[in-house]
Amino acid sequence: MAGDDRFSGRGVRLNLPLRLALRELRGGLTGLRLLAVCLILGVAALAGVGSLASAINAGLAERGQLLLGGDVEARLSSRFASGDERARFDREGVVSNVVRLRAMAGTADGADRLLAEVKAVDARWPLYGNFRRVDGPSCRAGCIAPGTAVVAPALAERLGLKTGDTLMIGEARLRVAGVVAEEPDAAGEGFGFGPGVLMARDDVEATGLLQPGAQFRSLYRIKLPPRADAVAVAKRLEAEAPDAGFQFRDSSNGAPSTRRFVDRLGQFLTLVGLTALVVAGVGVAGGVSAYLGAKTRTIATLKTLGADTATIRAIYLWQIGLVALGAVAIGLAIGAATPWIVARLAAASLPVPPVLTPQWGALATAAAYGVLIALAFALWPLAQAARMPAARLFRSLTERRDRPTPGMIAAIVGAGLAIVGITVANATDRLFVLGFVGAALALIGLLWALAGLVRWTAARVPRPRGTLARLALGNLHRPGAPTRQLIVALGLGLTLFATLAVIETNFTGQISRTLPDKAPTFFVIDIPNDGRAGFEAMVAQQAPGAAMTVVPSLRGPVTAVNGVPASQIDAGPDAWILRGDRGLSYAADFPPNNELVSGTWWPRDYAGPPLISIDDDAARALGLKIGDSITVSVLGVELTAKIASTRKIDWQSLGFNFAILFAPGSLEAAPHGWMATLAVTPAQERGIQSALAAQFPTASVVRVKDVLGQVAELLGQLSAAIRAAAGVTVAAGIAVLIGALAAGARARTYDSVLLKLLGATRGQVARATLAEYGLLALVVSGLALLLGAGAGWYVITQVFKLEWQPEWGPVVATVLTGGLVTVLLGLAGSWRALSARPNAVLRDL
Structure with missing residues (x-):
C-alpha cells in the first residue's frame, strides 16, 4: 500500500486531502471549537477597535465643513x-x-x-x-x-x-x-x-x-465657491501673510485635536487587541494540539495505509484552515457591527456620529492578523503530529514530539514577522509601537523561560513525603503537561490587566489625593493690565493670608524654528508646541516647580536681545539646543528669541507653568493682562467670587475642583474603554486555559484511571489537581503582579510624568481573581477525567 496513488499520486494529491478533510469535518467541530473561539475573540477585538476608530475618522472627514464651520x-x-x-x-x-x-x-x-x-x-x-x-x-x-x-x-x-x-x-x-x-x-x-x-x-x-x-x-x-480646492486656498492665504500670526485650517481636517485623540486611543486599543490575539494564538496552538491528539489513531491508521507526511499535513491543514477562516469571518462580522452598536448605545460619548458603512481597511487588517496568528500557532503542533511515525503515534501519550522541519519553522517565523510588519506599517507613532512589540516579545520570552524553569525545577526538587504532593509536583513536568501554555497565556493576560489596574489607580490617586492637596482654589484669568494692584488689594481685604501668585499673560503661536516656518516642520506627535496657540509670559526669577536642565537663567536685571527658556521635552521633540531660535507671533508681531535654557516642568503642580518664558525686556510693552492663582479657605470662597464679580466683571474665574471633575470623568471613560479591550485578553486567556486542559485531557484521564486502580479516591486525585493548579496560579499571579507593576511604573513616571502612587488593593485583587479563575477552571476541566470509569477507559486503550 506504500505506493498506492490514492495517497501519493501526484495527480490527486491536490484534491484528495481536501476530500478527506471535508469528510472528517462532517462529524462536527468538537475538536476545533477552541481554535474557533480564540480566533473569534481576537479578530473581533481588533476588527471592532479598528472599525470604530476608522468610522469616527470617516465621520470627521465627512463632516469636515460642519466641524470647521467653513471650507x-x-x-x-x-x-x-x-x-x-x-x-x-x-x-x-x-x-x-x-x-x-x-x-x-x-x-x-x-x-x-x-x-x-x-x-x-x-x-x-x-x-x-x-x-x-x-x-x-x-x-x-x-x-x-x-x-x-x-x-x-x-x-x-x-x-x-x-x-x-x-x-x-x-x-x-x-x-x-x-x-x-x-x-x-x-x-x-x-x-x-x-x-x-x-x-x-x-x-x-x-x-x-x-x-x-x-x-x-x-x-x-x-x-468657498463650488469645486474650489480648500487645501490650495489655505496654503495660498498662508503664503500671502506668513508673518501675521494666522493659523490656517481646511475642511479636510476639521477637528485635528479630536482626530489625534481618536488615532492615539485607537492605536493603543489596537495594541491591546493584538495582545489578546497573541494570547488567543496560544489557545489556537492548544486547541490544535488537543484536536490532533484525539486524532492520533486516525493519523496512525492513514500512515499505516501509506499516507505520507505531506498528505497528512495537507488533510489537517485544510481542516484547520477552513475552521480558522470561518472563525475569522465571524470575528470580522462582530467587528464590522461594532460602530453600529456603539453608535446606538453610547452616541453621547462620541465626538461625531461614526460612518456606519463597513470599514474595509480595518477589517482587512484584522483578517490578516487572524490568518497570520492562526498560521503561526497552528503549524507547530500540526508539523509535530504529521512527522511522527505510525508506531510512535500509537504510543503518543508517552512519546515526546519531534521538532518541526527548518522549512516549517521558517514559515512560522515569517508569519510572526509579517504580524510585526503590519503593526508597524499601520502605526502613527512607530517608535512607540516598536517599543510595545519589543516589550511584548520580551514578555513572551520571559514567560516561556519561566515555564521551562518551573518544569525543570519541578523535575529536580526533592520529592515531598505526601503522595498527593508528589503527584501534583509530577504533573507540572510530565510529558504533555500544559505548564508552558498556561504560564505563557495567563501570564500575558494577567500582566496586561495588572498593568492597566496600576495605571488606572495611579490616575485615580492623582485626582483624588495628590492634586487637590497641591491645587489652588481658583485660577483668575484676564485681570486688566492696570488692575493688578486693585486685584491684590481686593484679595488681601476679602481673604487675609490667602496664597496668591500673579503672573503676566499673553498668547501666541510658534511660527518658525531656526527660521523654518512651523507649517513646514513635521516632528511627529510629540511636537505639541507647534500646534495652536501657546501661553506666553516673562519672568525675572526662575519659576517654582521647575528644574533647570541645560543652559543658564538670565540675571534679574537682564536688558539684552530677546531670550527664552523652553520646556525640555518640547526642545527634545524638535531637536533644539541652547542658542537655537524660536519665532513667536504676539498680537501679529513676529518676535524671534534665542534659547537660553531648557526646563523640566512639574505640570501636575497646578501652578502657572509656561512652556515658553521670555526674559525681561521683551514683552512688557505689548498689551497684556494678568493671571492669578488663589488658595483660600472654603469660608472665603463666596466672598472672593462676589468681590471679583463686582470689581472685575471681565475677569474669568476657574474653580479648580470643577476642572478636576471633568478630567476625572474623561479618565473614567478612557479607563472603561481600556478595560473593555483588556477584558478580551483575559477572555482569550481563559480560552487558552480551557485549550491547555483539553490538550492534556486524554493523558489526565488515563492518569486518573491508573490512580483509581491503585486505590486512590476521587477526592484525593482532586486535591492533587487543586495543588497543581494552585501552584501554577501562585507563580503566574506573582509574576504578573511584578511585571505589571514595572510596566505601570514606566507608563506613569516616564510617559505621563506623574508621581508613582498606585493603590495596591485593587491591583492585587485583580491579579488574585485571575489566579482564582485559573484554579477553578483547572478543577472544572479535570472533572471529566476524575469521573471517568476505569473499565470504559481501559477498553479504549
Missing part, C-alpha cells in the same frame, strides 16, 4: 484681522467671523456666576449645517439676534435659566432666547472648561471683555 478657517489670537487681511478673505468667498473666549456668566442679580465658553457669531453663521434651539425650528443664518443669548443645557440647569431671563456676560445684559439643541460646529472646537453661551458678534464690545491684552480667539471662516 477654510483663519485663526488669530487676541486680535482681529486688519482691513487688508479681511479683504483677502472676502476675495475667496463668503466670510463669517466668530469670536471665542472664556467669561463669567451670571444671573441678573449676580448671585450665581459660572465660567462659560462664549462664542460670539455674526449674521452669516453658520455657513454650513443648521442651528436649532430646543423646541424651535432649524436656522441657517442670523440665528442669534443682537441683545440675546442662547445657552447650553448645562448652563441653563446650573444657573436656573429659562427663556426671557437676563444673563450677565461681563458688563453686558443679554436676554436668554432659548437653550441649544443642535450646534453644527460644536464638535470641532475641542475641550472646554465650562458650558457654552452663544451671543451676537455685535454684542461682544459691550461686554468689556476685549480690552488690550485680553485672551480671545478671532476665527474667520470662509465658504
Whole structure:
C-alpha cells in the first residue's frame, strides 16, 4: 500500500486531502471549537477597535465643513484681522467671523456666576449645517439676534435659566432666547472648561471683555465657491501673510485635536487587541494540539495505509484552515457591527456620529492578523503530529514530539514577522509601537523561560513525603503537561490587566489625593493690565493670608524654528508646541516647580536681545539646543528669541507653568493682562467670587475642583474603554486555559484511571489537581503582579510624568481573581477525567 496513488499520486494529491478533510469535518467541530473561539475573540477585538476608530475618522472627514464651520478657517489670537487681511478673505468667498473666549456668566442679580465658553457669531453663521434651539425650528443664518443669548443645557440647569431671563456676560445684559439643541460646529472646537453661551458678534464690545491684552480667539471662516480646492486656498492665504500670526485650517481636517485623540486611543486599543490575539494564538496552538491528539489513531491508521507526511499535513491543514477562516469571518462580522452598536448605545460619548458603512481597511487588517496568528500557532503542533511515525503515534501519550522541519519553522517565523510588519506599517507613532512589540516579545520570552524553569525545577526538587504532593509536583513536568501554555497565556493576560489596574489607580490617586492637596482654589484669568494692584488689594481685604501668585499673560503661536516656518516642520506627535496657540509670559526669577536642565537663567536685571527658556521635552521633540531660535507671533508681531535654557516642568503642580518664558525686556510693552492663582479657605470662597464679580466683571474665574471633575470623568471613560479591550485578553486567556486542559485531557484521564486502580479516591486525585493548579496560579499571579507593576511604573513616571502612587488593593485583587479563575477552571476541566470509569477507559486503550 506504500505506493498506492490514492495517497501519493501526484495527480490527486491536490484534491484528495481536501476530500478527506471535508469528510472528517462532517462529524462536527468538537475538536476545533477552541481554535474557533480564540480566533473569534481576537479578530473581533481588533476588527471592532479598528472599525470604530476608522468610522469616527470617516465621520470627521465627512463632516469636515460642519466641524470647521467653513471650507477654510483663519485663526488669530487676541486680535482681529486688519482691513487688508479681511479683504483677502472676502476675495475667496463668503466670510463669517466668530469670536471665542472664556467669561463669567451670571444671573441678573449676580448671585450665581459660572465660567462659560462664549462664542460670539455674526449674521452669516453658520455657513454650513443648521442651528436649532430646543423646541424651535432649524436656522441657517442670523440665528442669534443682537441683545440675546442662547445657552447650553448645562448652563441653563446650573444657573436656573429659562427663556426671557437676563444673563450677565461681563458688563453686558443679554436676554436668554432659548437653550441649544443642535450646534453644527460644536464638535470641532475641542475641550472646554465650562458650558457654552452663544451671543451676537455685535454684542461682544459691550461686554468689556476685549480690552488690550485680553485672551480671545478671532476665527474667520470662509465658504468657498463650488469645486474650489480648500487645501490650495489655505496654503495660498498662508503664503500671502506668513508673518501675521494666522493659523490656517481646511475642511479636510476639521477637528485635528479630536482626530489625534481618536488615532492615539485607537492605536493603543489596537495594541491591546493584538495582545489578546497573541494570547488567543496560544489557545489556537492548544486547541490544535488537543484536536490532533484525539486524532492520533486516525493519523496512525492513514500512515499505516501509506499516507505520507505531506498528505497528512495537507488533510489537517485544510481542516484547520477552513475552521480558522470561518472563525475569522465571524470575528470580522462582530467587528464590522461594532460602530453600529456603539453608535446606538453610547452616541453621547462620541465626538461625531461614526460612518456606519463597513470599514474595509480595518477589517482587512484584522483578517490578516487572524490568518497570520492562526498560521503561526497552528503549524507547530500540526508539523509535530504529521512527522511522527505510525508506531510512535500509537504510543503518543508517552512519546515526546519531534521538532518541526527548518522549512516549517521558517514559515512560522515569517508569519510572526509579517504580524510585526503590519503593526508597524499601520502605526502613527512607530517608535512607540516598536517599543510595545519589543516589550511584548520580551514578555513572551520571559514567560516561556519561566515555564521551562518551573518544569525543570519541578523535575529536580526533592520529592515531598505526601503522595498527593508528589503527584501534583509530577504533573507540572510530565510529558504533555500544559505548564508552558498556561504560564505563557495567563501570564500575558494577567500582566496586561495588572498593568492597566496600576495605571488606572495611579490616575485615580492623582485626582483624588495628590492634586487637590497641591491645587489652588481658583485660577483668575484676564485681570486688566492696570488692575493688578486693585486685584491684590481686593484679595488681601476679602481673604487675609490667602496664597496668591500673579503672573503676566499673553498668547501666541510658534511660527518658525531656526527660521523654518512651523507649517513646514513635521516632528511627529510629540511636537505639541507647534500646534495652536501657546501661553506666553516673562519672568525675572526662575519659576517654582521647575528644574533647570541645560543652559543658564538670565540675571534679574537682564536688558539684552530677546531670550527664552523652553520646556525640555518640547526642545527634545524638535531637536533644539541652547542658542537655537524660536519665532513667536504676539498680537501679529513676529518676535524671534534665542534659547537660553531648557526646563523640566512639574505640570501636575497646578501652578502657572509656561512652556515658553521670555526674559525681561521683551514683552512688557505689548498689551497684556494678568493671571492669578488663589488658595483660600472654603469660608472665603463666596466672598472672593462676589468681590471679583463686582470689581472685575471681565475677569474669568476657574474653580479648580470643577476642572478636576471633568478630567476625572474623561479618565473614567478612557479607563472603561481600556478595560473593555483588556477584558478580551483575559477572555482569550481563559480560552487558552480551557485549550491547555483539553490538550492534556486524554493523558489526565488515563492518569486518573491508573490512580483509581491503585486505590486512590476521587477526592484525593482532586486535591492533587487543586495543588497543581494552585501552584501554577501562585507563580503566574506573582509574576504578573511584578511585571505589571514595572510596566505601570514606566507608563506613569516616564510617559505621563506623574508621581508613582498606585493603590495596591485593587491591583492585587485583580491579579488574585485571575489566579482564582485559573484554579477553578483547572478543577472544572479535570472533572471529566476524575469521573471517568476505569473499565470504559481501559477498553479504549
